[in-house]
Amino acid sequence: MNNVQKSIALAIQAGNDSESEIEKKLLSDFCDEESLIGDGLTAIGVGEWETVKNFMIKVTQPCDSMLRLCLWHGDPINCSRIFYPSLTDEGMCCAFNKVRNEFIFKNPKDTSELNTTVHYPSVDWTLENDFPENAPVDSIPWRPWGAGRHLGLTVVLDANIEEYFCSSEASYGFKVTNDRVGSVRSTFPFF
Secondary structure, eight states, X not given: OXXXXXXXXXXXXXXXXXXXXXHHHHHHHHTTOSOOGGGTTGGGTTTSHHHXXXXXXXXXXXXXXXXXXXXXXXXXXXXXXXXXXXXXXXXXXXXXXXXXXXXXXXSGGGSOOTTOOOOSOBOOOBTTTBSOTTOOTTOBSOOOSSSSTTTSEEEEEOOOGGGEEEESXXXXXXXXXXXXXXXXXXXXXXX
């Protein structure tokens, strides 16, 4: 739920060049401080998608510092090979089991993959049609063997609380969303 890493936010606030001014305005907006819309944001390029995207990548906690241990079917697996950064309406998220954009969006060329390498093949799976007939066993989306700790995904997370600057909620922790089977949300606060 941490939108911005504290160490990066403090460095932005201390900066005095023109890039820092743009980042200060984005930081203020990203942290829901008073609106800057009337402050000439588009005139200085803050409203350009590449500027916003690069800012989000720079300030958010990277997946590899959040995900400390991953197990799939009870076996250790490198977290960076199964979780990918993804831009959402909540900010930057770490997505597990995300199929390629061409299976999700009508215009996948208009979306960003954030220069990530997908390590496993994706298939065009849907709830209604299931998996294609010849889908490889290790294709994304992965299927758990059943319910329980040793049959699906186990993750050890680090909220990095000392790096919280502005949170999407009034607590520390993570939001877990299952977008494949409806919109189930769980929030795991840490105090």
